[in-house]
Amino acid sequence: MGLLRVIMPPKLQLLALLAFAVAMFFLENQIQKLEESRGKLERAIARHEVREIEQRHTQDGLREREAAAALTNSEDDLVIIYNRVPKTASTSFTNIAYDLCGKNHYHVLHINTTKNNPVMSIQDQVRFVKNVTEWREMKPAFYHGHVSFLDFTKFGVKRKPIYINLIRDPIERLVSYYYFLRFGDDYRPGLRRRKQGDKKTFDECVSAGGSDCAPEKLWLQIPFFCGHYSECWNVGSQWALEQAKYNLVNEYMLVGVTEELEDFVMMLEAALPRFFRGATELYKTGKKSHLRRTSEKKPPTKESIAKLQQSAIWKMENDFYEFALEQFQFVRAHAVREKDGELYMLAQNFFYEKIYPKN
Numbered sequence: 001m002g003l004l005r006v007i008m009p010p011k012l013q014l015l016a017l018l019a020f021a022v023a024m025f026f027l028e029n030q031i032q033k034l035e036e037s038r039g040k041l042e043r044a045i046a047r048h049e050v051r052e053i054e055q056r057h058t059q060d061g062l063r064e065r066e067a068a069a070a071l072t073n074s075e076d077d078l079v080i081i082y083n084r085v086p087k088t089a090s091t092s093f094t095n096i097a098y099d100l101c102g103k104n105h106y107h108v109l110h111i112n113t114t115k116n117n118p119v120m121s122i123q124d125q126v127r128f129v130k131n132v133t134e135w136r137e138m139k140p141a142f143y144h145g146h147v148s149f150l151d152f153t154k155f156g157v158k159r160k161p162i163y164i165n166l167i168r169d170p171i172e173r174l175v176s177y178y179y180f181l182r183f184g185d186d187y188r189p190g191l192r193r194r195k196q197g198d199k200k201t202f203d204e205c206v207s208a209g210g211s212d213c214a215p216e217k218l219w220l221q222i223p224f225f226c227g228h229y230s231e232c233w234n235v236g237s238q239w240a241l242e243q244a245k246y247n248l249v250n251e252y253m254l255v256g257v258t259e260e261l262e263d264f265v266m267m268l269e270a271a272l273p274r275f276f277r278g279a280t281e282l283y284k285t286g287k288k289s290h291l292r293r294t295s296e297k298k299p300p301t302k303e304s305i306a307k308l309q310q311s312a313i314w315k316m317e318n319d320f321y322e323f324a325l326e327q328f329q330f331v332r333a334h335a336v337r338e339k340d341g342e343l344y345m346l347a348q349n350f351f352y353e354k355i356y357p358k359n
Contacts, residue, residue, distance in 0.1 A: 111145025168258040183296040215311035
């Protein structure tokens with residue numbers, strides 16, 4: 001500046017200082033505007049990020065609600081078919097479903113066929129499939145009746161019902177049915193039965209070679225699981241036995257045995273709580289547990305049992321029963337544990353990990 005004062009006149013020096021001051025003012029003004037613009041931009045970005053977060057939360061909440069609604073709709077669309085085999089504790093089990101339907105909000109419907117015929121006509125099969133799949137006012141639904149297995153896939157149905165069932169030692173089942181036809185049970189004691197008045201015992205029937213205790217009368221559980229094929233009802237058919245086994249494994253969610261009914265109930269409650277929540281406690285403490293008992297039933301002698309066991313039909317029915325029992329015990333071993341004399345269901349024993357892509 002000293003050199004400037006030497007070579008520049010005072011007026012020029014003043015003008016230079018003035019220009020410098022104006023330039024600095026302009027620069028500061030521009031910097032301030034830039035700062036304000038940056039602040040506005042940062043606030044805009046922040047608002048945008050907040051909106052994005054809110055939108056994501058909204059979408060996530062919507063998806064969660066849709067998923068929950070889909071799950072609810074899925075559960076409310078469930079249909080169970082219990083094509084009950086006669087004299088396998090089916091009434092006792094069905095009464096549990098009736099007792100729980102109001103509390104768990106589902107419908108129970110009895111399939112009452114003419115003369116308890118387990119085989120439906122083709123037109124009735126179509127009607128039944130249509131009812132089960134399209135009768136939305138009745139869903140979720142629990143259908144039960146003495147009807148043989150019906151393959152819903154043959155009718156073009158996308159979502160099949162869930163099949164469950166119970167079976168029993170074949171000779172014990174036949175003995176129970178024999179006395180039931182003569183003496184009835186404690187469920188409807190006043191009802192007159194078809195063979196009422198016949199006082200002949202099961203042992204006397206076997207000894208005399210009677211038709212009501214013939215080995216052919218054992219042929220029932222196999223055809224009930226085999227289904228609506230003609231071969232299923234040909235007594236002693238090996239094809240029917242293999243088809244019944246195939247259906248038991250592939251078409252039924254769970255098949256229990258009468259002798260272990262409590263375990264069957266407990267496993268259903270764990271697997272299908274939408275229907276069976278509270279079933280185990282009801283079975284243990286309810287007044288209707290084992291409600292139906294055949295009156296005047298006398299256990300058969302070893303001689304009668306041995307005579308029936310000589311037949312090929314008993315061997316096939318017993319083969320099927322043992323197959324079902326083994327399958328049930330296998331499922332139970334992976335689902336139930338015992339502690340201090342009490343049975344309890346195992347907790348969830350799997351989880352998910354290494355989920356990609358990461359969000």
